[in-house]
Amino acid sequence: MSDLMSAPVKDLRPIFYPSSVAVVGTNRVVGTVPHDIFANILKSNFQGIVYPVSPKERSVAGVRAYKYIVDIPDPVDLAVLVFPSTVCNLALEQCGQKGVKGAIIISAGFREIGAVGIKREEEIREIARRYGIHFIGPNCLGVINTDPLSHLNASFARKMPQEGNIAFLSQSGALCTAVLDYAQAKHIGFSKFVSFGNKADVSEIDLMRYLKDDPKTKVILIYLEEISDGRALMETAREIITEAGKPVLLLKSGRTREGAAAAASHTGSLAGSDEICDAALKQAGIIRCSTIEEMFNNAIALASQPLPAGKRVAIITNAGGPGVLTTDAAIAEGLELARFSEPTLAMYRKSLPATANIKNPVDVIGDARADRYKVALGSALNDEAVDGAFVILTPQSMTDIENIAAEVCHVAGSQTKPVYASFMGEMDVSAGIEILQKHNIPHYILPESMCRAFARALFFKKHRDATVEAHIRFEDVKPDCARSIVREAISKGRRYLPETEATQILASYGLSVLPSGLATSKQEARVVAEKIGFPVVMKVESDDIVHKFDVQGVVLNVTSCEEAETAYESIHHHVKEALPHAVIKGVNVQKMVTGGEEVILGVKRDPSFGPVIMFGMGGLFVEIFKDVSFCVAPLSLRDADEMVQEIRAYKILVGARGAAARDLVSVRQCILRLAALAEDVAEIKELDINPLIVLDEGKGCFVADARIML
Template structure:
């Protein structure tokens, strides 16, 4: 049994702080439990009252003569740790602390929460909260509203879990207005013990839940979260939609590398969600737009959408939105065109979008909707209706669920307006057809469904972690030597390349010159043309210091460049420590991309890929994934950048070697996973050649840092 199941499905509840005083949280909570018709036994706990709301009360939890599954705690913060300890002695399965005044206020509140956590560790009792709204379970065998929310939602197939209690009350109100029901509705507050991963573990196998919605401010354990989310989405096929606040937060530290500067905390969450099959949404409003579609309609088999409308303008708006959000306008078959031609007026548009004209009756709508959805080239439909004097609004609404019974394809409505179309919208919502006031929202919801279906279609693909034969022990030894007793060390390119060679990255020939006398021997090894670069811990940007020379072809040019680079470096920073000049063969021309990695303090190594040069400097066209990653993740990283078409070949240029890029990303993932001391690194650029010709590392940089606690 899941350890939190008895507190989500309790047979008995003690309400510590239950009250007869109207307006108090204790009054609202026990009133909600009674009004919802809780099927178990209630035990109000009050130090003085003999009964609360007509139910026999007990002075303490330990005075209750029977077993208790859940203790709902609604008392002052100072009293809570003692009550949790008392509940543990009573062998209560779990506590839900609605009381506030803990970690969220700091100081003494944080100390009180730490005491609760100590009791959890010592006794094993589970605790939800503190500082939460409570929990609702609409299953008819429990009918539990253990919260102080004003509304008990109707029963449905959606679970909602939220870190914010205040948000929950608004969500319940919106859901009631949109005829959306819930299986479970959970506010978990400060996460002193039970967190989002625990709830997802339970909801994964909950037969009442087909769709999970979440509002998150943080994730406690990134890898555990990803594991259970993958099980929910890829194995169980349950959609998981998440609103994650804090998009605008920057990374916690200033970063010296491109990767570090681009990888704010939000990039980490984007990577986690994508790799877990989660749909990230922008707002609560959008969350419910998607939830209506996901919970009421079948998933589309593809991205080919048909649009049926009685007005040209909204049809064009829907078309633009569909294309913008990655949908394709379905190409209707000849037989469908023939049906439309026979049944629609001459002025109607028979192509997609199908315009049935403003005077369309419900019969005309039905013919068009049925013909279009029966077309094997169509994966789903958006039906638009603008209220005109001759429009049969309710009768047209009645058509959509009737047609839906005969097809296994999603139908989304866009009955545009609020007043004139209200009767039709009400009918649609009551009969399982989501409606959107404007067609752009319908197109976006359909697109979200398509994305989930596409991700679901990959569930049977192999998800093994690739393991390349590498010199792991040698790299570990190099890192120990270079880091020594320092907390941080920036490896210059020559040393960074040594690590990359151990992991079999494609490298250029190179030589570190510490004295001009070494030039002639180096030229024998590294054949011109060559590039020469200053090597100095004190000069971060080599070009700014005049520390780079390219295209050197003769011994004389190389000697002259050596002297100039040293002089420029001393002029740029007189006290700079100069370790030498790095001479490397000049790579032939190709497409420049960047690979990188940084270390998220909570979730570990995060890998980056993007186009190099101006694209990373200005456009920031990059993708991220957590390491270690699957082969499919590496491929999606490459295909996920906006500039992917450049790699496919444009204006007569051949397609680039995508396989070579993917292998380098996977080697990077393995390198940073194997060695937690790698805090940041850039391979910039990685020069990619035409398909089948590979790629080569042209520049690299690695920052080592001692892992926390070592």
């Protein structure tokens, strides 16, 4: 468990629901942060008492000011610090003396400016710890709580958003102001709105844990620039999703592949930080979004509509083309077009014109008015074969847009199935869209966004309803054996373990390895090969060679003693020619398995998420096909199952075009055992098993080659 997770939940009520607030360091200069924060609290109809604290003002905005917070005669729950960073320590010290339990430090000039700022941040953290103060920031926009019980705008955002059930947490303050503006235009309300800046004390994890039990919050949105503790994020999100039933959506900037290019192993090269992040968030049930627009497209559906029970959708449209576009988008997102039951079709035959298409998508024809939409949508939602409906409208001269919008809201409001809408266009449909938005019908400019939002709602439901599966541990593994090999290598300054040592480690975790022996002469190669039994594979063994094929260091299908001698000499010759300075330990002679499918298994230790396991189709071209899946260890049996099923080549493994099905039970065992090894031996930075040869069902799988980076 992550350290952050084992820490007690921070009490953030003094920050969100203070009875009294002091703005420390405020002034009378309108248009400055110190003044405007105080003014915003006053303007927001805050339900508690607010005090200005200013060294030289007698009053601010007509309210009597105090020189120091300790001069305020009454208790203060929350202090908002707007002093320059150089004196925030003095201000926070006085907050502690006053008995303040929550603070928001707006001031910039901390960690983000370098060494001097880091020292300042450490100082305020120490003061806060000494007095038991929890604080948001520094270097942030502030906090907004729209709950009428508090109604606090302790931020320098221009406006207070309307009340809603979406919480927004952001590492970027500037983004917050843009989001508020965007949301206002779309009638999106918020429950809590937090810019947490440098997160020197209260982190996104603390805020998520608080929001888990916040009755005003139904959906949690997070914008992050870096994930400091990926495991804590995953664990917290899982708890929120499964225990509180609230979706978590995350927008993370920085989708770069830096760092992956220089990796030495296949796994290292394929597992860039963003691929790992994607996989980890998906594993935890977090909905990752690429843009602010996508995040809100998904959020409004989750916040305002019931969850779909399944993926069967009805499309109601007044135009053929948009109906087809929506169909394509729905299929691309893994949804299905519902097949209407006979009573629904009968109702359509009776109520819609003969020219209407009564099969899904239902085309109510260009001259449709509100009555046709009412019948089409109402009947579809009453049909047990339908899990949700998409309403499409194009503005034609006969279309009574606002009446249709009102009817859609009316029908949707009397149902328990989700209804999403796309009124296509801009000017003519704007009044209709306004009606939809005010009545909590999620509206999308593009059908693609609408279908994606529906698919994300299903994704959330799947994770919310999933039973918790135990992480698999094994009794028969030998961590001491694996660790001793690794530590001995490290003690000698080695950072790479070639095949023989890598396979020893894997064998200690119960993975099946092929019989092999190291030959240091051609005569020995002959003896070892004969003992193992032909055919054999012969491979160069050297700490200096990672990719053996690239230096012609591998000979396959050696079938006789003479061939073994020749292969030994050929390997030596080619390797010496390609890499004259490589130290060759010998040639590994290994039993050759014929038949079977080659897959790759790997490990990469990510600085934020910890050990990540990779599975995919193996062989020389693994980086070209990139048909791989990832999962963060430890794993459950379901995780291993999903990893196997996720790759495109899964159909080959289960027996495509008459071929035999492969032993996937054994593959899952290998994945789980590898995850256990990665968890137990922290020194393993990267590991490749390439290939793992998977035989037919019931016949197992074997490690044919492996390497480990320490």
